[in-house]
Amino acid sequence: MPSPARRIAHFDLDAFFVSVECLLNPALKGIPLVVGVRGDRSVVAACSYEARKFGIHSAMPMRKAEQLCPNLTIVNGTRGEYSRYSRIVTDIISEAAPIFEKASIDEFYIDLTGMDRFFNPLQWTLDLRQKITDTTGLPISFGLAPNKMLAKMATNAAKPNGWKKLELEEVQAFLDPMRVDAIPGVGDQTFRTLLQLGIESIHELRNANLQLLQKYLGKHGADLWQKAQGIHTSEVAPWQEAKSISTETTYDQDVLDPAFLKQELIRMTEKLGFELRQDNKMAGCLTVKIRYPDFETTSRQASMDYTFYDDELIRQANSLFELLYRKGQPVRLLGLRVSELTEEARQTNLFQDTQRKAELYKAIDAVKNKFGKTALFKAGSTKNNK
Numbered sequence: 001m002p003s004p005a006r007r008i009a010h011f012d013l014d015a016f017f018v019s020v021e022c023l024l025n026p027a028l029k030g031i032p033l034v035v036g037v038r039g040d041r042s043v044v045a046a047c048s049y050e051a052r053k054f055g056i057h058s059a060m061p062m063r064k065a066e067q068l069c070p071n072l073t074i075v076n077g078t079r080g081e082y083s084r085y086s087r088i089v090t091d092i093i094s095e096a097a098p099i100f101e102k103a104s105i106d107e108f109y110i111d112l113t114g115m116d117r118f119f120n121p122l123q124w125t126l127d128l129r130q131k132i133t134d135t136t137g138l139p140i141s142f143g144l145a146p147n148k149m150l151a152k153m154a155t156n157a158a159k160p161n162g163w164k165k166l167e168l169e170e171v172q173a174f175l176d177p178m179r180v181d182a183i184p185g186v187g188d189q190t191f192r193t194l195l196q197l198g199i200e201s202i203h204e205l206r207n208a209n210l211q212l213l214q215k216y217l218g219k220h221g222a223d224l225w226q227k228a229q230g231i232h233t234s235e236v237a238p239w240q241e242a243k244s245i246s247t248e249t250t251y252d253q254d255v256l257d258p259a260f261l262k263q264e265l266i267r268m269t270e271k272l273g274f275e276l277r278q279d280n281k282m283a284g285c286l287t288v289k290i291r292y293p294d295f296e297t298t299s300r301q302a303s304m305d306y307t308f309y310d311d312e313l314i315r316q317a318n319s320l321f322e323l324l325y326r327k328g329q330p331v332r333l334l335g336l337r338v339s340e341l342t343e344e345a346r347q348t349n350l351f352q353d354t355q356r357k358a359e360l361y362k363a364i365d366a367v368k369n370k371f372g373k374t375a376l377f378k379a380g381s382t383k384n385n386k
């Protein structure tokens with residue numbers, strides 16, 4: 001059983017990018033809407049609940065989304081606004097909360113363990129949610145539960161624009177009827193493997209034979225078996241301003257196909273590139289990480305001219321991958337990180353800083369050249385380098 005002493009709140013802004021777009025342009029409210037760009041290789045970055053009714057979900061190819069919903073409205077996303085709203089919410093939470101973790105641009109964990117003596121945790125959490133919606137106008141949901149995993153699952157169950165509290169004695173009844181892929185981190189591959197073992201619900205998972213799960217899913221199997229019982233020991237990690245942005249994927253089955261890894265590298269790079277542009281930040285360093293099945297982890301990083309453009313980032317990621325990847329070896333995890341983040345605006349100020357001027361000229365010129373290129377990229381099709 002989870003430790004009874006813990007109490008964790010998980011906050012998640014609902015359809016965050018879409019909600020911000022609707023604040024900026026109320027005409028977008030209540031319609032099937034996605035944030036992203038049109039194009040053969042682009043994917044949905046975020047979608048409204050109305051779009052979800054058509055079967056659209058984030059990370060889906062844009063072409064497919066358009067097929068599912070012919071009247072779909074696509075907006076490109078408003079640079080800078082998402083991080084601005086995220087910061088407002090972060091400030092409200094950091095003012096109120098003793099210990100909190102910013103898990104992503106729109107997601108927060110707050111550790112309220114032991115606070116019961118001083119106030120009612122549910123009322124406190126409701127008040128905080130009210131303050132966030134009053135200040136920003138953005139819908140946000142929360143879960144209040146005995147650990148991080150359960151809090152996140154409670155939030156997911158409460159969405160959109162709701163909340164759910166889970167007491168220790170309610171946990172198993174909450175989990176049991178859910179499908180196993182409601183557990184955070186259960187991907188398609190694991191889900192299929194479990195289905196093949198005749199396990200579809202969390203109830204079936206917790207009653208499954210542990211040896212069988214370990215045989216087919218390894219360590220992950222034992223971990224899932226615990227999660228099916230509501231056990232999760234991860235701590236709320238105190239938040240600091242992001243000095244890097246990263247993404248990584250652990251594969252349900254080790255990957256042998258280098259072409260697939262290259263594809264994954266592009267997908268991850270585009271994800272980070274998009275986040276950088278939305279955050280109005282550029283990166284001056286990129287790191288590729290590979291973990292092998294024996295858990296040996298290798299990484300390589302390199303500095304680069306400041307950029308937030310996918311093609312630049314992909315070129316850098318590819319060349320690091322080539323240096324790092326051991327041909328013929330299966331890969332368990334692939335990760336990518338961009339760091340040395342710089343505010344776009346700050347680049348211009350640094351231009352006046354005479355002491356560091358010479359050193360920075362090169363980077364600034366590179367940035368300026370990129371701005372010239374933007375128009376070409378936005379206009380569309382060709383990979384023009386001039």
Ligand SMILES: [Mg+2]
Binds near residue numbers: 013
């Ligand atoms: Mg969200």
